[in-house]
Amino acid sequence: xxxxxxxxxxxxxxxxxxxxxxxxxxxxxxxxxxxxxxxxxxxxxxxxxxxxxxxxxxxxxxxxxxxxxxxxxxxxxxxxxxxxxxxxxxxxxxxxxxxxxxxxxxxxxxxxxxxxxxxxxxxxxxxxxxxxxxxxxxxxxxxxxxxxxxxxxxxxxxxxxxxxxxxxxxxxxxxxxxxxx
Amino acid sequence: xxxxxxxxxxxxxxxxxxxxxxxxxxxxxxxxxxxxxxxxxxxxxxxxxxxxxxxxxxxxxxxxxxxxxxxxxxxxxxxxxxxxxxxxxxxxxxxxxxxxxxxxxxxxxxxxxxxxxxxxxxxxxxxxxxxxxxxxxxxxxxxxxxxxxxxxxxxxxxxxxxxxxxxxxxxxxxxx
Numbered sequence: 001x002x003x004x005x006x007x008x009x010x011x012x013x014x015x016x017x018x019x020x021x022x023x024x025x026x027x028x029x030x031x032x033x034x035x036x037x038x039x040x041x042x043x044x045x046x047x048x049x050x051x052x053x054x055x056x057x058x059x060x061x062x063x064x065x066x067x068x069x070x071x072x073x074x075x076x077x078x079x080x081x082x083x084x085x086x087x088x089x090x091x092x093x094x095x096x097x098x099x100x101x102x103x104x105x106x107x108x109x110x111x112x113x114x115x116x117x118x119x120x121x122x123x124x125x126x127x128x129x130x131x132x133x134x135x136x137x138x139x140x141x142x143x144x145x146x147x148x149x150x151x152x153x154x155x156x157x158x159x160x161x162x163x164x165x166x167x168x169x170x171x172x173x174x175x176x177x178x179x180x181x
Numbered sequence: 182x183x184x185x186x187x188x189x190x191x192x193x194x195x196x197x198x199x200x201x202x203x204x205x206x207x208x209x210x211x212x213x214x215x216x217x218x219x220x221x222x223x224x225x226x227x228x229x230x231x232x233x234x235x236x237x238x239x240x241x242x243x244x245x246x247x248x249x250x251x252x253x254x255x256x257x258x259x260x261x262x263x264x265x266x267x268x269x270x271x272x273x274x275x276x277x278x279x280x281x282x283x284x285x286x287x288x289x290x291x292x293x294x295x296x297x298x299x300x301x302x303x304x305x306x307x308x309x310x311x312x313x314x315x316x317x318x319x320x321x322x323x324x325x326x327x328x329x330x331x332x333x334x335x336x337x338x339x340x341x342x343x344x345x346x347x348x349x350x351x352x353x354x355x356x357x
Contacts, residue, residue, distance in 0.1 A: 095331065096286050103279045110272055156348040161341065172332040179296075 019052060020064045022147070029057035030147040033116075037123050038149050040112055045104055047097075049144045065144060066137040071098070072130035075170035077177050085135065088178055095171050097133070097141050101125075102160050118151055125149050128159045130167060200232060201244045203323070209237040210323035217299050218325045221288055227277070229320050240323060246313040252306035257349040265311070268354055271347050274309065277317050278343055282336050297327045304335045306343060 002014040002021070014021040024030065035054040042048035053061040069085040071094050076083060105124035113121055125132070127148035134142050183195035183202055195202040215234040222228035233241040249265045251274050256263055285300035293299045301308070303324035310318050 092286065092290055092331070096283055099279055099283050099286075103276055103283075106272060106276055154348075155351050156344055161344055164340070165337065168332050168337050172330065175331055 015064060018064050019061055021055075021059065021061050024058045024147060028147075028150065030054075030060065030150070031057055034123075034147070034150045035060070037112070037116070037151065038146055041108055041123065041149065042146075044108065047141055047143050048149075049142055049146055051146050060147065062146060065134060065142050067134045068137050068139075069135050070131045071133040071167065074135070075130060075167065075174050077170055077173040082174070082177060086174065086178065088175060090135065091171050091174055091178075093141065094133075095167065098128075098164065098167050101128070101143070102157065102164075105157065105160075113151075122152050122155060122157075123149065124152065124157050124160070126152070126157070126159050128157075128163045130163060130170075196244060199244050200241050202235075202239065202241050205238045205323065208323060210234075210240065210326075211237055214299075214323075214326055215240070217292070217327065218322055220292060221284075221299065221325070222322075225281075225284055225288075227281070227317060227319050229318055229322055231322050242322060245310065245318055245320065247310045248313045248315070249311050250307045251309040251311075251343075254311070255306065255343070255346040255350050257346055257353055262350065262353055262357070266350060266354070268351060270311070271351060271354075273317060275343070275347055278304075278309070278340065281319060282333065282340075285333065286331075293327060297329055298331055298333075299325065299327050300333050300336075302326050302328065302333065302335055304333070304339045306339065306346075 002016045004015040006013040006015065010027045011025055012023045032054060035051065038048070038051060042050055049065055050063040051060050052063060055061065069083055073083045074086055074090060074094055105122070109122040109124070113119055113123060125143065125148045127145055132143065132145045132148065134144060136142055183197045185193060186196035186201065187194040191207050192203050192205045195204070212234060215231065218228070218231060222230065229245060230243040231240055232243060235241065249263065254263050254266045254270065281301070285298070289298040289300065301319060301321070301324050303321055308319060308321045308324070310320055312318055
């Protein structure tokens with residue numbers, strides 16, 4: 001039984017106690033080869049939210065992550081008051097996590113893609129905005145929005161680079177605010 | 182007897198067998214930074230081994246047999262690409278460049294004084310080199326400094342440059 005429905009610009013999310021059904025209503029579909037690669041990725045890197053079932057190109061069922069705060073919340077340095085979940089230690093972890101992500105994408109691409117029929121392609125998350133990375137209630141970092149992962153010809157992950165600059169600036173300014181009390 | 186081996190804008194290098202002595206004319210490297218460097222280099226073998234700290238302006242290190250710098254390797258705009266450039270090497274460089282920054286931060290959190298960070302403050306692409314043994318090394322050890330800023334501005338700006346140049350070079354490699 002689903003208790004809540006969230007409608008975003010590109011999808012509808014139906015939330016139950018432990019799972020979420022995501023229907024893609026607009027934008028890129030998620031074919032099964034992306035799902036298969038994603039399953040392998042999330043086995044190796046458990047921070048990637050688990051997809052429980054691929055229903056079709058428009059619809060997936062995934063684990064529900066109980067979010068405490070997103071990286072976007074964590075690094076809202078301009079708020080009147082910083083989010084109560086902000087600590088220096090978390091900012092450090094966020095920066096390290098983000099920098100490690102791109103290495104994980106490449107390592108996965110170099111090691112796993114040659115085993116497929118798309119040996120020289122890359123597999124990574126294409127929507128790394130800071131709302132898609134969250135701290136859950138157990139203080140684990142999770143990467144959400146699994147259908148943001150797809151196979152690409154492009155070596156450079158534009159989303160990573162754009163958001164890399166954003167996270168570095170925001171981390172710096174948030175730490176400064178923490179130091180200023 | 183040491184022989185003058187190389188002169189750059191800020192330093193002179195003297196060679197004696199396999200030891201290089203670097204004398205800086207402007208860039209002080211304190212004993213504290215040197216001690217942190219030794220600790221960092223002990224667990225991160227990509228750092229050039231520093232064998233002696235003589236003063237704030239003089240240090241000795243092992244001479245590396247450099248095959249090509251990353252800067253030379255990613256000269257995508259020339260008539261020919263560098264003969265040593267390969268897709269595999271570019272992949273290694275990207276992984277390496279990102280990993281070193283993670284290593285700096287992890288090390289700083291564990292070992293640096295409260296509120297300080299220890300990292301290489303001059304991460305331009307000439308300071309990353311492939312040796313003739315195909316090891317990827319980080320040189321210019323006296324650019325490692327204790328700072329109070331989590332953001333390594335050199336890393337951030339050179340990271341963008343690296344990604345652009347890697348992309349452009351990869352595109353050209355596709356057409357070779």
